[in-house]
């Protein structure tokens with residue numbers, strides 16, 4: 001069916017996540033991830049968010065803009081199933097979708113106006129830094145929260161791993177305290193999700209991984225006892 005409505009970004013989302021690897025697979029899992037949504041012209045008027053401050057959470061509809069060029073697939077292999085089983089694209093939250101649209105409920109910390117820019121301060125997002133926001137709506141608990149709902153393959157929050165820090169990593173975090181006071185909590189919440197591809201999880205894994213958070217590269221590896229953060233370096237992203 002032909003469809004003529006033009007979709008444009010109403011805002012841009014700024015987050016600690018500078019690359020896709022390491023971003024939690026759903027919102028709400030990493031509460032220490034703080035960022036903001038900045039309205040874009042011609043929507044950047046404080047009146048367009050008047051009343052939104054009364055809500056603790058908002059829906060963000062956004063473009064999976066980094067994946068659009070790769071198109072979409074009829075079936076996908078959800079990480080939840082270890083990457084071994086295929087499900088239909090519309091039965092999953094795959095980022096490779098016909099219209100490339102994502103949706104996330106995030107915590108709304110506050111609304112502010114700064115040098116003529118309108119910002120929604122948010123937390124617990126699962127969005128890449130720079131993600132175009134297509135729409136913003138208040139989260140309405142009486143209707144949006146369905147406590148009796150069945151969650152299919154994603155009924156429970158994902159299993160987490162313990163995260164330990166080397167002496168070097170602790171020293172690096174200490175050095176970054178001024179600019180990133182919550183860095184250790186953020187790293188812990190991100191890495192305990194075990195961002196590795198599903199097929200890596202069942203095997204011994206000697207690789208050192210890197211996750212980009214803010215302007216830092218976090219280096220880590222996996223042992224039988226969980227995740228070990230080796231060091232935090234200035235980022236290259």
Ligand code: SAM
Pocket residue numbers: 020021022023024025026027063064065066067093094095101102103104105126127128130131132
């Ligand atoms: N909560 C949303 C949903 O259900 O539509 C997103 C779920 S999707 C599985 C979450 C993943 O999308 C993240 O782990 C990250 O890898 C990816 N992602 C986030 N922002 C993106 C963007 N702008 N472009 C492409 N992929 C993105």
